[in-house]
Amino acid sequence: MKTLAKALTERRFQKGWVVRQLAFEAKIDPALVSKFEKGVRRPTEENLKALALALDLPFDALRKLWLVDKIYQLLEDEKDAVEILALVESRLEYLSSHKALQMQGLSAGIQEKLKQIDTLKEEWLSKKPLAGTQLRKLQEYFMLAYTFESNRIEGNTLTLQETHLVVNEGITIGGKSMREHLEAINHAEAVAYLEQLVSDQMDYGPRVLMELHYLILKGIDRDNAGRYRSVPVRISGSAHEPPQPYLLDKLMEEYFIHYDAQKKILHPVILAAEMHERLVSIHPFIDGNGRTSRLVMNLILLKHGLTIANLKGDLDSRLAYYKALEAVQVDNNPEVFYHLVADTVIDSLRHHLELV
Ligand SMILES: Nc1ncnc2c1ncn2[C@@H]1O[C@H](COP(=O)(O)OP(=O)(O)OP(=O)(O)O)[C@@H](O)[C@H]1O
Numbered sequence: 001m002k003t004l005a006k007a008l009t010e011r012r013f014q015k016g017w018v019v020r021q022l023a024f025e026a027k028i029d030p031a032l033v034s035k036f037e038k039g040v041r042r043p044t045e046e047n048l049k050a051l052a053l054a055l056d057l058p059f060d061a062l063r064k065l066w067l068v069d070k071i072y073q074l075l076e077d078e079k080d081a082v083e084i085l086a087l088v089e090s091r092l093e094y095l096s097s098h099k100a101l102q103m104q105g106l107s108a109g110i111q112e113k114l115k116q117i118d119t120l121k122e123e124w125l126s127k128k129p130l131a132g133t134q135l136r137k138l139q140e141y142f143m144l145a146y147t148f149e150s151n152r153i154e155g156n157t158l159t160l161q162e163t164h165l166v167v168n169e170g171i172t173i174g175g176k177s178m179r180e181h182l183e184a185i186n187h188a189e190a191v192a193y194l195e196q197l198v199s200d201q202m203d204y205g206p207r208v209l210m211e212l213h214y215l216i217l218k219g220i221d222r223d224n225a226g227r228y229r230s231v232p233v234r235i236s237g238s239a240h241e242p243p244q245p246y247l248l249d250k251l252m253e254e255y256f257i258h259y260d261a262q263k264k265i266l267h268p269v270i271l272a273a274e275m276h277e278r279l280v281s282i283h284p285f286i287d288g289n290g291r292t293s294r295l296v297m298n299l300i301l302l303k304h305g306l307t308i309a310n311l312k313g314d315l316d317s318r319l320a321y322y323k324a325l326e327a328v329q330v331d332n333n334p335e336v337f338y339h340l341v342a343d344t345v346i347d348s349l350r351h352h353l354e355l356v
Contacts, residue, residue, distance in 0.1 A: 002066075003045075003262060004065040004066050004068075004069050005037050007057070008037050008051060011055045011057055012037075012141060014057065015055065017035070022051075025054035026047075026050040028047055028050060032047075034354075042066070042073075045063075086125055086128075086305075086322060087125060087126065101340050106338070107335060109339070110270075110342060113342040116148060120349040120353065121349060123349075123353060124353060127353070130356060142308050142348075144168070147163055147187040147191060148160045148184075148296075150291050150311070150314075151163070151313070152312075153290060153294075153298075154290060156306055157180060158180055163184050166181050166184045166185060182218075185228055186215055186217070186220070187216065187291065190212055190295055191308075194298060194299050197299060198302045198303055198304075204275070204296065207255055212292050212295050213225065213285055213292045214226030216292055217288050221287060224286045228245070229284065231245060232245060233286060238325075239326065239330055240329035240330060251284075255278055259271075259275055268301060268303075268306060269301070269338075269341060271300055272297040272298075272309075273341035275297065275300060276295075276297035276322065279296055280326070282292045294311060298335070302336065305340060306345060306349065307351075307352045308348055309348050310344065311344055321339065323336070324336040324337040324340045325337060
């Protein structure tokens with residue numbers, strides 16, 4: 001990476017100047033300019049403005065390098081430098097999301113919960129990195145609970161214990177269908193894929209969506225796994241009617257444009273909730289929309305240093321989930337769904353913190 005010293009020297013060479021010439025043009029002592037170029041002294045902001053002017057360089061770009069040098073010098077001897085930077089990053093994220101929230105006029109209740117989430121997240125990040133075995137055990141524990149609950153929403157009848165036997169021990173359960181076994185295995189694989197995406201710093205996009213859906217329906221519905229539907233669908237028991245298939249390409253394009261435009265502005269929890277709700281409302285697949293959308297929500301949460309939000313599959317929770325979705329679709333009121341997701345994120349962070 002380029003340092004300020006290097007940028008100044010390179011530009012002076014391009015101009016064909018000696019140090020004295022640059023010092024003359026910038027009205028700075030030549031000995032000082034020489035120290036700036038050797039990186040043994042940092043210019044003041046005023047020096048920097050004069051240098052940018054003399055060298056025809058954009059001041060903002062030079063100032064960025066100057067700030068990087070400053071932060072680097074501050075942290076270079078710290079053994080936990082990377083961790084400290086991650087904490088600063090999360091505070092800065094909070095700052096920008098907080099500004100965005102105020103612009104959006106979210107209710108005070110939601111803002112309060114988001115603040116609570118940011119505090120819990122800082123606490124969670126301060127516990128990292130976790131030791132290898134501890135991390136693996138935590139991941140296994142939450143992956144299992146998440147697979148169990150998400151499949152339970154969809155109607156899978158495997159218990160938590162049975163899900164464990166199928167996924168971790170490769171044991172089949174008497175009386176349960178092949179499909180139910182595959183749903184458990186596929187979902188566990190999709191969660192492992194989420195973790196891989198996060199560690200590879202892959203962003204959410206059309207390809208990732210298709211891959212997640214493919215993993216969910218793999219071996220169950222070969223024709224439709226990883227493909228948008230070509231027929232109309234209804235969501236049973238819901239007043240919301242998903243769009244006709246010929247509109248899907250355009251709607252999905254807009255969906256990803258929305259993601260790209262909002263990903264740096266919205267608070268990650270609101271972004272995750274929105275991308276979840278918009279996807280299930282478009283309902284682009286013939287089956288597996290709910291499971292895929294919950295995976296998308298969790299990908300966004302994990303990418304932002306949060307933990308898996310596990311929406312529960314018991315009857316009451318399921319009804320609350322459907323009602324919250326319906327409130328967005330029918331009454332254009334996302335508040336209830338934001339509360340539901342924020343509450344689930346808070347529970348998850350608390351649960352993770354209890355276990356470390
Ligand atoms: N108004 C609504 N009421 C109920 N569900 C809705 C509504 N709008 C969207 N959905 C979503 O549709 C999902 C069901 O769609 P689909 O059967 O394609 O998904 P699935 O993954 O197979 O099942 P599930 O989502 O139940 O796990 C629900 O889980 C929910 O996420």
